[in-house]
Amino acid sequence: xxxxxxxxxxxxxxxxxxxxxEPADRPAPRTDANSKLAHEQLLEKAHRGxxxxxxxxxxxxxxxxxxxxPALLANWKQNFFGxxxxxxxxxxxxxxxxxxxxxxxxxxxxxxxxxxxxAGTNNLGNTDAAEISRGLESVxxxxxxxAPNAVIxxxxxxxxxxxxxxxxxxxxxxxSLARMADGKRTRYLNINDKLADADGKLFDGMMNxxxxxxxxxxYQIWADALKPIFRELLGPxxxxxxxxxxxxxxxxxxxx
Numbered sequence: 001x002x003x004x005x006x007x008x009x010x011x012x013x014x015x016x017x018x019x020x021x022e023p024a025d026r027p028a029p030r031t032d033a034n035s036k037l038a039h040e041q042l043l044e045k046a047h048r049g050x051x052x053x054x055x056x057x058x059x060x061x062x063x064x065x066x067x068x069x070p071a072l073l074a075n076w077k078q079n080f081f082g083x084x085x086x087x088x089x090x091x092x093x094x095x096x097x098x099x100x101x102x103x104x105x106x107x108x109x110x111x112x113x114x115x116x117x118x119a120g121t122n123n124l125g126n127t128d129a130a131e132i133s134r135g136l137e138s139v140x141x142x143x144x145x146x147a148p149n150a151v152i153x154x155x156x157x158x159x160x161x162x163x164x165x166x167x168x169x170x171x172x173x174x175x176s177l178a179r180m181a182d183g184k185r186t187r188y189l190n191i192n193d194k195l196a197d198a199d200g201k202l203f204d205g206m207m208n209x210x211x212x213x214x215x216x217x218x219y220q221i222w223a224d225a226l227k228p229i230f231r232e233l234l235g236p237x238x239x240x241x242x243x244x245x246x247x248x249x250x251x252x253x254x255x256x
Contacts, residue, residue: 024123024135027100030093037250038090042106045086049244052234053085054112054150056098056143057119060158061089064219067248075216076246079223082237083230086244094122095135099142107146114233115143116226118155120173121212129169133176140180151233153226154181156190158218159200161211167200187229194221 022028030036055061063069065076065087076087088106090097098119117139123132136154143152156174160166174190181188195218196202202211206218214222230237 021126022094022096024095024127024131025099025138026096027103028094028096029100029104030090030097034249034251035090035092035097039101039104039106041247041250042088042090042101045088045244045247046106046108046110049086050084050242051086051110051112051244053080053083053114053116053230054107054110054147055085055087055089055116056102056107056139057089057117058093058098058122059089059091060121060213061116061118062087062091063213064089065246067246068252069248071216072219073246075219075223079220079227080230080237081241082239083234084238084241084243087246089118091249092122093119094127095119095132095139098139099135102139102142102146107143110147112147112150114230115147115150115152116155117143117152118157120157121160121170124160124166124169125163129172129176132169133173136173136177137180140186144186151184151229152186153229154186154188155222156188156192158214159192159196159202161196161200161202161207164200170200189225189229191221191225 030039055065064072065085066073076085090101093101119139120132120136123135140152140154143150154177156177157170159170174192178188178190180186195206205215207213208215
């Protein structure tokens with residue numbers, strides 16, 4: 001007779017996994033101390049200066065306008081100075097964490113004219129594409145509720161080659177994101193054909209050695225796709241910029 005213990009163990013593991021799984025469409029806070037500090041920092045940032053363009057997302061978004069990535073920050077300023085753009089991305093955030101931050105003050109009272117969203121890659125691997133898509137739709141709906149006059153630009157999830165098996169899910173999610181756009185108040189932007197070939201293999205120099213985070217050339221491709229939209233909606237950049245000062249990873253600041 002075979003022991004029942006292996007089956008019981010598998011059943012228990014499934015129950016525990018279900019209990020610990022955070023649905024992508026339900027707000028969930030990050031509980032680590034550094035993320036709590038970052039949230040406080042972003043709350044303060046939200047009420048400094050003028051913000052016409054609001055970037056939201058995870059580390060891919062965060063690094064572009066962060067003081068702890070000076071080369072990327074220089075590229076950010078080169079491309080967006082004069083448009084009052086502010087970066088509210090936070091590293092390692094999943095969709096549900098972004099929902100929580102938005103529900104807890106990071107967009108309150110800002111009323112930006114444009115919102116740029118890129119999120120979802122951190123949910124890949126342990127959440128199916130349909131759930132990630134539902135979560136991103138919840139983010140878009142919340143952005144619309146908190147900034148009803150903004151044009152929302154949903155950026156398709158970038159290809160990643162650290163896990164090639166994730167490419168089909170990325171394609172499925174991006175197809176869902178495209179369906180969320182009406183081409184007017186909500187727009188969909190996909191630059192993946194400039195980052196990778198038809199099979200999803202990244203072009204040389206597009207990503208860092210981790211094959212996940214963009215390098216400068218990829219950020220410039222993203223900027224080149226965004227700037228015509230910004231010019232259409234906001235006009236040319238002004239000679240002065242009134243955005244709040246850029247922020248960075250609190251742990252990087254403490255380490256100095």
